[in-house]
Amino acid sequence: MTAPLTPPPPPNEHSSPHGGPVPPPVGAHAVGTAHDHHGEQDGPGMLTEARQAAVTLVAVALSGALLGVLWWWLAPSVPLVGDVVDGSWVVYLKDSEGEQAVGVDGTFTLLALGFGVISALAVFLLRRRGGVPLVVALGVGAFLGSLLAWKVGVWLGPGQDVIAHAREVGRGTTFSAPLKLGAKGAWLAWPFAALVMHLGLTGLFGPRDPDPYAPDPDPQHPQGLPPYDGKSA
Numbered sequence: 001m002t003a004p005l006t007p008p009p010p011p012n013e014h015s016s017p018h019g020g021p022v023p024p025p026v027g028a029h030a031v032g033t034a035h036d037h038h039g040e041q042d043g044p045g046m047l048t049e050a051r052q053a054a055v056t057l058v059a060v061a062l063s064g065a066l067l068g069v070l071w072w073w074l075a076p077s078v079p080l081v082g083d084v085v086d087g088s089w090v091v092y093l094k095d096s097e098g099e100q101a102v103g104v105d106g107t108f109t110l111l112a113l114g115f116g117v118i119s120a121l122a123v124f125l126l127r128r129r130g131g132v133p134l135v136v137a138l139g140v141g142a143f144l145g146s147l148l149a150w151k152v153g154v155w156l157g158p159g160q161d162v163i164a165h166a167r168e169v170g171r172g173t174t175f176s177a178p179l180k181l182g183a184k185g186a187w188l189a190w191p192f193a194a195l196v197m198h199l200g201l202t203g204l205f206g207p208r209d210p211d212p213y214a215p216d217p218d219p220q221h222p223q224g225l226p227p228y229d230g231k232s233a
Contacts, residue, residue: 052127053137060119060138060194064145067115067190068152071179074111075153076103078177082166091162094174105183108153112146112186116193119145123194124201138198142191150187153179 078101079094123138157179159165169175181187 049131049133053133056123056127056134057137057141057144060123060141061144061148063115063119064148064190065152067111067145067149069156070111071108071149071153072156075107075179076100078104079174080162080166080177081172081174082163082169083171089163089166091166101180101182104179105181105186108149108181109183109186109189112149112189113193115145116142116190116195117197119190120194120197120201124198124205128205135195135198139191139195142194143187146187146190150181153181 080091081094082089082091084090119142120138123134127134158176160178162177165175
């Protein structure tokens with residue numbers, strides 16, 4: 001009689017000299033686990049990004065109130081004078097060649113540019129790994145903040161009814177015109193500066209994505225050592 005033959009090992013297994021399956025190479029399981037864990041920790045989830053974007057939008061927009069106060073405080077006043085012509089009150093500029101109106105727009109624009117730089121820097125330092133939702137929230141919040149600043153500045157400034165103000169102060173008396181933003185394009189100064197500044201900070205100091213063309217580490221030699229060829233050094 002002949003002894004029963006031992007069935008060959010499955011094609012995906014390799015036998016060791018002792019007859020059992022060969023365990024996986026040292027470090028192979030660790031490398032695969034680390035790669036999967038890194039993939040899970042590659043960035044915040046969509047819900048977290050949406051929450052951070054919402055907080056950023058509200059915070060940046062509300063800071064527009066401070067911009068409005070500074071604009072009202074620093075903007076030059078436009079002098080007006082009231083007079084009575086044919087029984088009706090007329091209000092006109094005291095200095096028709098003055099540059100005060102241009103200075104009002106310029107003050108708002110310069111302050112908005114400064115707020116754009118500061119808000120972008122703050123968002124980058126607090127949320128360095130922020131993605132597209134955070135950038136969109138920064139731009140939208142800056143635009144809403146500009147609108148809020150305009151409303152706050154106009155509200156804090158002189159009254160809008162210049163005829164009533166002229167009657168109150170009397171004929172020939174100089175008074176300040178209402179705070180007015182003539183160049184509505186100044187509303188875009190804050191979001192433009194914020195997005196450009198954030199883009200520059202991200203390009204210079206933001207986290208780098210892994211190189212997709214980098215060679216994968218050899219699971220047989222996780223430390224990058226060359227395989228042993230059997231020859232002595």
